[in-house]
Every structure is written in structure tokens, then in C-alpha cells.
Amino acid sequence: MKLPDKQGHFGQFGGRYVSETLMPALLELEAAYRKYKNNREFKDEFDYYLKQYVGRPNPLYFAGKLTEKLGGAKIYLKREDLNHTGAHKVNNTIGQGLLAKRMGKRRVIAETGAGQHGVATATIAALFGMECEVFMGEEDIHRQSLNVFRMKLLGATVTPVNSGTATLKDAMNEAMRNWTTYVADTFYVIGTVAGPHPYPMMVRDFQSIIGREARAQHLKAEGRLPDVLVAAVGGGSNAMGLFYPFIKDREVRMIGVEASGYGINSGKHAAPLCAGSVGVLHGNRTYLLQDNDGQISHAHSISAGLDYPGVGPEHAWLKESGRADYVPISDDEAMEGFQTLTMEEGILPALESAHAIAHVLKLAPTMGKDQSIVVCLSGRGDKDIHTVAEAMGVSL
Amino acid sequence: MSRIGDTFARLGKTGDKALITFITAGDPDLTATAGLIPRMAAAGADIIELGVPFSDPMADGPTIQKASERALAAGTTLAGILAMVKEVRSSCQVPLLLMGYYNPIYIYGVERFCRDAVAAGVDGVLVVDLPPEESAELKTVADQAGLDVIFLLTPTSDASRIKTVNRLGRGFIYYVSVTGVTGARTALADSLSASVTAIRRQVRLPLAVGFGISTPEQAAGVAVVADGVVVGSAIVKLFEEHRNRELVERVADMVRGLKDGVRSGQNN
Numbered sequence: 022m023k024l025p026d027k028q029g030h031f032g033q034f035g036g037r038y039v040s041e042t043l044m045p046a047l048l049e050l051e052a053a054y055r056k057y058k059n060n061r062e063f064k065d066e067f068d069y070y071l072k073q074y075v076g077r078p079n080p081l082y083f084a085g086k087l088t089e090k091l092g093g094a095k096i097y098l099k100r101e102d103l104n105h106t107g108a109h110k111v112n113n114t115i116g117q118g119l120l121a122k123r124m125g126k127r128r129v130i131a132e133t134g135a136g137q138h139g140v141a142t143a144t145i146a147a148l149f150g151m152e153c154e155v156f157m158g159e160e161d162i163h164r165q166s167l168n169v170f171r172m173k174l175l176g177a178t179v180t181p182v183n184s185g186t187a188t189l190k191d192a193m194n195e196a197m198r199n200w201t202t203y204v205a206d207t208f209y210v211i212g213t214v215a216g217p218h219p220y221p222m223m224v225r226d227f228q229s230i231i232g233r234e235a236r237a238q239h240l241k242a243e244g245r246l247p248d249v250l251v252a253a254v255g256g257g258s259n260a261m262g263l264f265y266p267f268i269k270d271r272e273v274r275m276i277g278v279e280a281s282g283y284g285i286n287s288g289k290h291a292a293p294l295c296a297g298s299v300g301v302l303h304g305n306r307t308y309l310l311q312d313n314d315g316q317i318s319h320a321h322s323i324s325a326g327l328d329y330p331g332v333g334p335e336h337a338w339l340k341e342s343g344r345a346d347y348v349p350i351s352d353d354e355a356m357e358g359f360q361t362l363t364m365e366e367g368i369l370p371a372l373e374s375a376h377a378i379a380h381v382l383k384l385a386p387t388m389g390k391d392q393s394i395v396v397c398l399s400g401r402g403d404k405d406i407h408t409v410a411e412a413m414g415v416s417l
Numbered sequence: 418m419s420r421i422g423d424t425f426a427r428l429g430k431t432g433d434k435a436l437i438t439f440i441t442a443g444d445p446d447l448t449a450t451a452g453l454i455p456r457m458a459a460a461g462a463d464i465i466e467l468g469v470p471f472s473d474p475m476a477d478g479p480t481i482q483k484a485s486e487r488a489l490a491a492g493t494t495l496a497g498i499l500a501m502v503k504e505v506r507s508s509c510q511v512p513l514l515l516m517g518y519y520n521p522i523y524i525y526g527v528e529r530f531c532r533d534a535v536a537a538g539v540d541g542v543l544v545v546d547l548p549p550e551e552s553a554e555l556k557t558v559a560d561q562a563g564l565d566v567i568f569l570l571t572p573t574s575d576a577s578r579i580k581t582v583n584r585l586g587r588g589f590i591y592y593v594s595v596t597g598v599t600g601a602r603t604a605l606a607d608s609l610s611a612s613v614t615a616i617r618r619q620v621r622l623p624l625a626v627g628f629g630i631s632t633p634e635q636a637a638g639v640a641v642v643a644d645g646v647v648v649g650s651a652i653v654k655l656f657e658e659h660r661n662r663e664l665v666e667r668v669a670d671m672v673r674g675l676k677d678g679v680r681s682g683q684n685n
Contacts, residue, residue: 038546040476041569197475202597315524316472
């Protein structure tokens, strides 16, 4: 069965849990998306920007030195960090930006945690000539000052959010409130495979370029499919983009890596699939971090991009159906992943991607040399230099 | 018919309009809420909405967001609110409606919630982030338990959505006066009267209007065209500056003023 169903459900997950004011906007968006997604002109324009502007296809790089060091499965890195703006986020913002243009919206808004999605949205707003406002938690504004300045240079307004925990979830609340108020001329560019239907489906489709390329590139390099896919999961868009084109290839194992922060038992983590429970937040039913009364808990991760108490509903479905596995990686382990990839391959990964790398450090040695792993290197680490320095006790 | 339906029917006989007042349950604590309910009823509130606080109130403006934070900080839970309602019911029969977000209800357990809410004396529930498309899970159980599920209509709702809400709704329909979040506004939309009049012709249930109404004058204006007037943020704002007996008196004063406004409007 093709998922989601007509109402946007992936099994019990997903859906449209929003106020009545937004329902017509979601229905309008879904109709527009269904109209354009198979439209030749729209697809050509999307492909054109991915190729000429983003720089796709990006390489599936064989990390030979890291492979040798770990002594097990071959490790391939899908180099989303080489995209224009430095992460996978731009694949989706190009798609939503082109859709916004066709729908006649002159203003785009976005929420952002690490700032990568905010930068990617501000970038396409500059490119397509739209007004842009980005909502960002006060806490994250401090952690990611470089990206805040980048967004401002790109002409976007960055609005600090002080409510709640002043992080990504609160930025998303504020973006929803703004959309509710200015719904007539505003397009809400959601940055991950979460939120109300049709966002999880639409963002997955735009990001699935990652998996389509990786699948073809791996077939060309090895003459067969990879044994395992590994990707970090916050909301889960890079992982969903990598996994989706492989879902029917039952022999390919899919592993999503969640941020376990100070450790699952510490209670300070961002791993709803590993240690959360089912609930409803931000327009969809999914796994959440919450207390016994259904109040949403504060997430924690060294990586601002993974610091979110929910996860995309299709991941919840993949977990429940057993098609994908989800594992935790702590702040310390992610730092080790960051340093190992930097030292072995000369590639600084984003802290989000460093979680995926950290799991590969554990997994690869347990596999045979004739096997292979494709890991999504979702972004580059320049934005995280200050956080990394702080974690290492270095003052810049 | 439910206590909510009875109230509109009773008021309708004499051409009276309903004043519906909102406060966040547990702000500043549940004892205060229990004291405020009968006082608001005595001051002229025909129906009372109790906000169930949620950590992520996506459809609320700053005033009700802060009220939710205060209530949660005081340890307010859905179970606590139901226990408080049960206690209030021994001495006060004003129709009570819970308004909030789906997750606390979902986690409490939908069936258990409907059963316990009715047992406590709650008359209806309005779940802001549960549009008709997702409402079956709650509605099936609520209908059986005799708990009115109230739906929202907004300026963005088209004819087919109005039809759906008219079919599914119980008690009354809550019309949101603006495209936006909750909060007091200095001016209501010029088109409000026309929209309300048009929708009222298409629905069988009473139509109450809320969001942005804060003064007796605005309440009067809305009472000319609607069956009920909802005031929330303007009352909740009083909780930011007042406490204890002073808070109760201020709230009662405001409710009296609003009811006078509604009366002057309905007689126009």
C-alpha cells in the first residue's frame, strides 16, 4: 500500500491535527502539490535548480581510509555537505519555493533549530524574490550566531522566540501562529518530514533525490545494493530522503540514529523513537518526548538540529512496522564521530551527521569486508565549530 | 439535550444571547478556578470555558500562552481539573466546557476522558487542534458518553466545511472572528457581521463568536448578530496583575460589564 493514505496517515501516525483556520490552507497546499508533482515543467525546473544551483548530483564517496581503520564493511558517504548552503535542507526548500511561486505566495516563513533550514529558506527567498521571516528559539540564536547572521545577509528577518523552552519546538509553534495569522499570502516552508499532512509526504519526496542518487551510485560502484543505510534522525528529513527509494529493497537494512544527549537514562536526550511514546504535536501523531500528563518535554542534544522532542510520522511507522531500526548515539559519541571523520578523511561533518558517523564506528567492524554501508553526511560542520571547541574545552 | 443546548434554548426564547467566558484552569491554581466559576456564573456568564493548559499552545496568543505556563507551573493536570469540576458541581450548575489541545486528552485516554468528564459534570469539549478530519476517535466515544464536541469555523472555512461542522457539531458552533491566534484586538473585522449572519443561515446549531472580543462595546456589537459572545484573553489578562479576592472581584466586574454589553446588543 502506498503511504500516506488520503488523509495523510502512515498507519496510526501522521494526519492533520491543526486548527480549523489552517485546514483550508493545508488542503490548498495538498491540491497544488498533487497538481505539480508530476507536471513536466515543474519537475524540469526543480531538476534544473538541483543541478545548476545546488550542484547535484553530489558524490557517493568511498571513505577508504576510515574503512581500513575500522576493518569491516566498506563505508560510503553520501555527500550532502557539498550542496550549496552546506546541507541537505536546500533540496526541500527549492521544491517548496517553486511550489510557493506557483501558488502565488509572496512571503515565506520557516522555523529553524540549527539554522540550516533557516539559511536554506532565506537562500531560496533571495533567489525567487520572496519576503522571508525565520522563527528561531532564543537559545538556538545564541548557539548558532553564524547562521543567524547568514540569514540576515540573505535578507531574511530572524524573529527570536522566547516562549516555552526557546528552542526548535517553540520556533515551530510560533511559525504556526504566524501562518495562522497571515495564511492568505504566506507559504510555510517546513524543514523536516514532520508537521501536518501533506508536509511529511512532500518533504520526503523532495528529499528522496538523496536516496535515488545513492542507490544508482552504489549500484554503479559495487554492482549491487548496499547492506545498510545509516542516517541521523531529528525530525528525520535526510534519513527519510535516503531511506525512501530503498523501502522496497527488503535486503537493505535501514538504521536511523537518534541523539541520546547525556544518555537515555539521564532523561536529557532527543530520542523519541528509542525512548518516547505516541502522542500528538505540531499537526501529526508520532513518537514524542512527553510526561505522563501529555506535556511535551525539553529535548537535549549537543546538536541543535536534532534537539527536537518529536520525529516525522513516517519514521514512527517504519519503526512500528519493523522496516527500520532506530538507535541512540550520545553527545560524547557524536563528538568522537566528528573527530574521527575529520582526522581520517579530512571532512568536518555537521554534528547532526556526526551522530550517524558515530554509529558507523560501532557497526562497520561487526560487518564483513565484502559488505557496505551508505551513510548520509547530511551537512558540513563549519557551523558547529564553536560548539565543538566548547565541548573540547578550547576557547576560540 | 445537554446543559449547553438547554442554555441556548432557554436564552433563545426571550431573544437573549449567551455570554461565554474563558479562563485557564489552574491559573494561578485550581482552588482559585473553583472559586471563580460560581462567581462568573453569578455575574452573568451563561457558559464557562475552562482552558486545559498545554506546553505547546499553537493557536494561542501571548496572554493565554502565559496563563498556560502559570497553570502548568502550579502543577495543573487534566485529572486535577476534572476533580475540581466535580467539586464545583455540588453547588453550581453553569454549563462547563473544556477547551484545549488533543495531546493531554489522548494521553489521559480518550474513552477514560469522556467517561470521567461526564461523571465530573463537564458538558462539552472543544479541541483546538482536532479538525473534523481527525475527530472520529474522540467523537464516537464522546457522543455515546453524552459529551458535546464543539467545532470551530473560521473566516477561511468554505461552504463544504461549514456543512461538515453543522453535521458533526453538538451544543453550539464556535466561530473564530479573525484569521489568527487568540488575543484581545482593538478592532474587529468590518466583515464580521456579514460573515456571521451568512453562516448562521446555514447551520442548525447556535453560533457563538470569539477571538479578539474584549470590551462591552465589542460584545454588544457581536451580540446583535450571533447567538453567543466568547471572551477569553481580556479576562485572562487580569490574572497577570491580580490575585486572591481582588482577582475575583475584578473578574466578576468585567463579566458583569460584558453581560451588560451583550444585553444592550441583543436588544438592538
